[in-house]
Amino acid sequence: MVTLRNGYIPETLAEALKIRSENQVVPYAGGTDLMIKAQPSSYLFLNKLSALQKVEQDGDMLHIGPGCNYTMLLNHPAVPKVLKEAMIRIASPATRNRGTIGGNICNASPKADSVLILYASDAELKLSSIAGERIVPIEEFFTGRGKTILREDELLTDIRLPLKGLDDYYYYKVGARRAMAISRVAFVGLLNTENGKISRVAAAFGAISDTVLRFREFEAMLLGKTLAEATALKPAFLAKYQEAIVPIRGRVSAEYRKQVCMNLLADFLNSNGI
Amino acid sequence: MTDTIRFRLNGEETESHSDPSARLLDVLREEFLLTGVKCGCKEGECGACSVIIDGQLANSCMVALGSVSGSDVMTIEGYSKTKRYQKLSEAYAEFSAVQCGFCIPGMVMASEALLSHNPHPTEEEIREGISGNLCRCTGYSAIVSAIKKASENGEGLW
Incomplete structure (x- = not known):
């Protein structure tokens, strides 16, 4: 470990957790968000x-080290395509070489493109401290824009991504241009069927509220249904979202964001034959 | 406790006594007087401050000094002494790919980072490789042609 006049360079995770428990420090992963304020x-x-840069597959569970930068993950064969598709649209090569998935999560921006995918895929986060560890579903981690439940003595040490059913996805990022674009709306949808019936629906919306939005109670309307039954339910399903989605006005209008969300949701269903 | 950050800078072991949370960009320009590293936006949007850290392109404005402890940092000043640079320089000149020049040090570092990972890039791969580097003069096409030409003329160098 190197103790600097102002800062610490730990060599092991145990050292990092000890420093975190004893000092007021800001965890620095890739720095690409932190250094904007500098x-x-x-x-x-x-x-x-x-220790934070490993990617390990354990059956259907992928453990992603939060210290992995986007370039590492884009080059890793075990990382699912849907997550790669979101990551390749993040910023530029230089930023992807430094920016990390753990930093993207802990920065807690509702526009975080990788977080959107983690929401839809029911990922969990492992938070560790010298006192122990806890595993939380990703949607319980965020309490608002830039706000998380991460304690002052904790670090994000593992991202647990269930791999099953991620091959059939619908992803769309609306940005101002191809590179360097911050999402105006980002959407991901997952729909799996088993024996002709819908076994999973996940629809997550990024960049429109203080956190990524996902409405499990609406998704449940389609569970266990055939595609024909789901098609009959489509107007009611869309109406629920039409009522529930209230985008925040940003650089683009709330009305625009709302319309894009509804268009993407309908297109996601269309693409699945609903 | 130490106030020294050690790293390699343009091939030589060096150390800095600046604040570890300082921008690498500012340290390079103000402490090491490497003013080829340009400051454009300070938020990773323009690529003018591009350097290569441990073989990877980085915007030095978004890198804290402390994070490069033990790393290898190369700026345009170091890179300009290499044969690869010569090939890029000739090709940029051939296509008049330099106008005001402010973006060029960063653009050249992005070119090097691209070619070092992909010696024979397609036009699309070149455009992706320099997608984080803004140029308000050239319209990019001359730069893309120059990188393509350098990759051909520099066969075997990358």
Whole structure:
């Protein structure tokens, strides 16, 4: 471990957790969000901690080290295509070389493109401290824009991504241009069927509210239904979202965002024969 | 406790005593006087401050000094002493790919990062490779042609 006049460079995760428990530090993963403000800070430099840069598959569960940058994950064969499709649209090569998936999560922006995919795929996060660890569903991690339940003594140490059923996906990012675009609306939909019946529906919306939005109670309307039954339910299904989605006005209008969300949701159903 | 950050800069072991949370961009320009590293936006949008850290392109405005402890940092000043640079320089000149020049140090570093990972890029791959580097003069096509030409003329170098 290197203790700097202002900051720490741990060599192991155990050291990092100890420093985190004893000092007021800002965890530094890739720095690509933190350095925009570039305020003098006591950083806990995690960017060279190999313990946080592993990708390991355990059956249907993929464990993604939060310290992996986008370039590492884009080059990794075990990372599912839907997550890669979202990551390749993030910023530029230089940013993808430094920016990490864990940083994208902990920065807690509702526009975080990788977080959207993790919402739809029911990912879980492991939060560790010297006192122990807890595993939380990703949607319980965020309490608002830039706000999470991560305690001052904790670090995000594992992203648990269930791989089953991610091959059939619908993803669309609406940005101002191809590179360097911050999402105006991002949408991902997953729909799986088993024996002719819908076994999973997940529709997640990014960049329209304080957190990514997903409405499990609406998704449940289609579970267990055949595609024909789901088609009959489509107007009622869309009406629920029409009522529930209230986008925040940003650089583009709330009305525009709402319309795009509804268009994408309908197109997602269409693409699945509903 | 130490106030020293050690790293390699353009091939030589060096150290900095600046604040570890300082932007690498500012440290390179102000402490090491490497003013080929341009400051355009300070938010990773323009690529003018591009450097290569451990073989990977990075915007030095979005890198804290402390994060490069033990790393290898190359700026345009170091890169300009290489044969690869010569090939890029000739090709950029041939296509008049430089106008005001402000983006060019970053553009050249992005070109190097691209070719070092992909010696024979397609036009689309070249455009993707420089997608984080803004140029307000050339319209990019001359730069794309120059990178393509350098990859052909520099066969075997990358």
